[in-house]
Amino acid sequence: MTDTSPHESAHTRAPASQRSRTAEMLEHAKRLGKMIPVTIDGNPIEVPLGTSVLEAAQRLGIRIPTLCYHEDLCLAGVCRVCVVQIEGQRTLQAACSYPITAPINVSTHTAKVRRARRHVIDLLLSAHVGECYTCSRNNHCELQDLAAEYGVDAFRFGRRETRRYPIDASSHAVVRDMDKCVLCRRCVRTCIDLQEVGVLEALRRGARTKIGTFMDKPLGSVVCISCGQCINRCPTGALRANDPTDDVWDAIDDPDKHVVIQTAPSPRAAIGECFGLEPGNAITFKLNSALRRCGFDRVFDTNFAADLTIMEEGVELLLRLKRALVDRDSTAALPQLTSCSPGWVKFLEHFYPEYIPNLSTAKSPQQMFGALLKTYYTDLNGLDPRNVVTVALMPCSAKKFECNRPEMCASGFKDVDYGLTTRELGKMIREAGVDPLKLPKSDFDDPFGTATGSGVIFGTTGGVMEAALRTVLELVTGLKVEKFFDHADIVPVRGFEGVRHVEIPVTQVGPVPPLVAHLFNNWKWLKGATLKVGVAHGTANAKKVMEDVKAGGQFSQCHFIEFMACPGGCLGGGGQPTPTSPAIRAARAKAIYAEDRSYTIRKSHENPAILKVYDEFLTDGPCGHRSHKLLHTTYTPRGKYIE
Amino acid sequence: MIVSTRTGSLTFAEVAPGKGMDVALARTPADVLRWIDASGLRGRGGAGFPTSLKWELAAKSPGALKYVICNADEGEPGTFKDRVILADFADLVFEGMTIAAYCIAARQGIVYLRAEYTYLRPHLEAVLARRREAHLLGKGIAGRAGFDFDIEIHMGSGSYVCGEETALIESLEGQRGEPRNRPPFPIDTGYLGNPTTVNNVETFAWAACILARGADWFKEYGTAKSTGHKLFSVSGDCQRPGVYEFPLGITIEAFLQEVGGEDAKAVQVGGAAGQCVPRGEFHRALAYEDIPTGGSIIVFGPQRDMLRVAANFLEFFIDESCGQCTPCREGTIKLLEGVKMLQRGQCSMDYLEELCSLGETMQLASKCGLGQTAPNTFLSIVSHFRDEILGRTAAWSPE
Secondary structure (H helix, E strand, O other): OOOOOHHHOOOOOOOHHHOOHHHHHHHHHHHHOOEEEEEEOOEEEEEEOOOEHHHHHHHOOOOOOOOOOOOOOOOOOOOOOOEEEEOOOOOOEEHHHOEOOOOOEEEOOOHHHHHHHHHHHHHHHHOOOOOHHHOOOOOOOHHHHHHHHOOOOOOOOOOOOOOOOOOEOOOOOEEEOHHHOOOOOHHHHHHHHHOOOOOOEEEOOHHHOEEEOHHHOOHHHOOOOOOOHHHHHOOOOOEEEOOOHHHHHHHHHOOOOEEEEEEOHHHHHHHHHHHOOOOOOOOHHHHHHHHHHHOOOEEEEHHHHHHHHHHHHHHHHHHHHHHHHOOOOOOOOOOEEOOOOHHHHHHHHHHOHHHHHHEOOEOOHHHHHHHHHHHHHHHHHOOOHHHEEEEEEEOOOHHHHHHOOOOOOOOOOOOOOEEEEHHHHHHHHHHOOOOHHHOOOOOOOOOOOOOOHHHHHHHOOOHHHHHHHHHHHHHHHOOOHHHOOHHHOOHHHOOOOOEEEEEEEOOOOOOOOHHHOOOOOOOHHHOOOEEEEEEEEOHHHHHHHHHHHHOOOHHHHOOEEEEEOOOOOHHHOOOOOOOOOHHHHHHHHHHHHHHHHHOOOOOHHHOHHHHHHHHHOOOOOOOOHHHHHHHEOOOOOOOOOOO | OEEEEOOOOOHHHHOOOOHHHHHHHOOOHHHHHHHHHHHOOEOOOOOOOEHHHHHHHHHHOOOOOOEEEEEEOOOOOOOOHHHHHHHHOHHHHHHHHHHHHHHHOOOEEEEEEOHHHHHHHHHHHHHHHHHHHOOOOEOOHHHOOOOOEEEEEEEOOOOHHHHOHHHHHHHHOOOOOOOOOOOOOOOOOOHHHOOEEEEEHHHHHHHHHHHHHOHHHHHOOEOOOOEOEEEEEEEEOOOOOEEEEEEOOOEHHHHHHHHOOOOOOEEEEOHHHOEEEEHHHOOOEOOOOOOOOOOEEEEEOOOOOHHHHHHHHHHHHHHHOOOOOHHHHHHHHHHHHHHHHHHHOOOOHHHHHHHHHHHHHHHHHOOOHHHHHOOHHHHHHHHHOHHHHOOOOOOOOOO
């Protein structure tokens, strides 16, 4: 029984009952192009063979309610909310997972169907500890919405008021409240199929079924990478981020504390969704005003630190290339892997710890900023770092884990005190009675005020690579990157394809710029070289690339690979507003690229604030002694061992 | 245990092992399929799907790797006839699997053996070893170059739902035993994504007999839609529990006479997933077109409390539901709560009606056969034993 079919080619570990196999079959069938006539509620339509009943109904504008279905995930067909009647069939069928292979006549709201859906919703409510007032998902809960849609006016089968499970708050990132779980298994499919981490699974069976971890260990002690993708796809309040807003308010309310916040580009492109804006509208400068109204003493742009990251990471890459190509040093550890996505870093520490030497030692922008705020910034302003509280607005739940890493105290203090998600800041702004959409715009505070477009695009997959390439190419060639790419848009590294491989020839080299003159004599050794880079987003894709690296495939020949833990990059982060879908993420990406275009300075090494920091504070330059102490870090091989 | 038929011994004891396979291998696979088709053999696990059609679909499904799986996860409460077949007639079962492999061009067979039957494994392995030695398994079976087929045994782990064919396949693949979405069906996307036929132990044994004795011989017994003999496992309030062989179509009345259960007030046909037939319907027949069964017959004597019967089966489903789909996982809990309310005399007629409606939803909307049949017993007891179950008081005691 060692034979396996091509279906099993290790691209997912999800069991078939939860896997996209049906979806794959549908995809295959769709390519055949055969059109099947079907009738839904009396409306005729022709759909490609293999289309699901749900999809066909959507094309006709007929709404079928769903719960366990999610656009990003494989089909489970377990909640049974979407059942429909297909003529000639004894039982009702789940519209989400029923592929159309022959002409059928579907009814979506017969008495039987309505009764069944109502029963299913009643049953879900009977098993759910519905503390709606105190729930993080109050007013944007899919279970609430379903109950409203189906006019649930009583708990027909009772309701659960006593808790069965303790709340698991062991993780810095994700809090699990399994009494609110409706067992739709979106989190399971997110973890095992979308992200290929596989921390969550259904345990036990029948009435005792619950979603849990290996041996039901706390989430903080298993191989969870803190990406929070499960939170984004949970329909109820069963999964939420570990929320520090009370502590942040306490700091703001304390007159002795100087509270500063840095905002990352992705939450700025998405937080409007918390206030009713359509996805794809960034409110960066209105948000600055809202944050000041909330009581933050200073508002800084994480993009400054993103530019700094590019300087450090880009120079680190050039140093590794020199070691490999000039010094013939076999320990140069290429390809260099990006390190700004803390979920990805934890993924590598768990699953590929042998590649830790390849991880860039540069900290993420959040952490670089924190270290500078409690050193450079406090020096400049005569502040005691003990009284400075650094908050970071991030699209990310793993950033909460990252700022609590013991490695992240280079300033002598906790570099970043609190990581807030987009959702949490939205809540704080509402609590302060502020409508950010109605506020005037205002700028970021100095001394880090000026940002570049390169920092902005960190928020989307391929963005770090594009920013790094803009800087590296200009440093090495001495020419404007616009000479090689129109408007400095390095289009080949953009897009939502899961894995990308790009080659960029270095046809000519220029003089070594003064900023790095202490590190390099000339660039002759790079002339005629081809820079090979890769991009992957979502850890399932990261796994593909790492397996390829291990096997000596094309990615093992790369010099630099960008990894983002979340699908779409930071804009699809686990701290972003719900819901999420490919269309929502694409809209956010569009907003981010538009913001990049709007900056006059679009390259990190041209950012005057960056040049000033190297001039005044990090005087031994990028990858120099001081920057190593403050801006670089070490990693922890974790492996898969569970205590 | 009584193992009996009207003629005194089981048909399986009379059919010489090896004959069926000789006959099959002398014909083309298509001929063998026609032969099975002519016999009218339907799945002996209870669902009654035509065996020849299942094999034909698997045969036509494209794929170089195909599998024949013997469902020996006999877990239906009150069923124990496969145990007898495996203990006494394993050769016939393996012969049937080999014939199926010949029909669909499978190279690998798997017996998915119920965890509780671990004690049968050494015996089955010995039979397999003997068949390999005799070139009835392995490469070039019976001297036919290119006909390679072997059988291995895979132990179940104690889950009832793994008797459902797609859950069984999940379990075989090393996953949690949970039913898959259907379509696709195992005949095109089964074990490891390959075309797979999953049949009951008894089905394979009958297939071997049909080849040995002919389709006409098989069809002589039973009804037009339910041909042949079938094994039944009889337990409960009767004088002679045991394994019986009867032609399909036998009425419950006649059946009860044979087993000494004439005074029964109800009979549970088909195990927990079956239905509870009251005395007034004992004229009905055990056949696919009337009351289908995988063979489990549980007799309830006059003294049985039918609410206890309902509670017992519901407790079973609450434990054995895989927990995937809402109607089955939560619905069984609500039905049991309802039974307990009835026991205390605290269930209003309105709520009872609501529960029956919920039961219908479970039958219609559950993902797999387990959930779809879980409310059957509750519904039949509520509809047939109204006088007995209504109007109880908290002080009422069944004894």
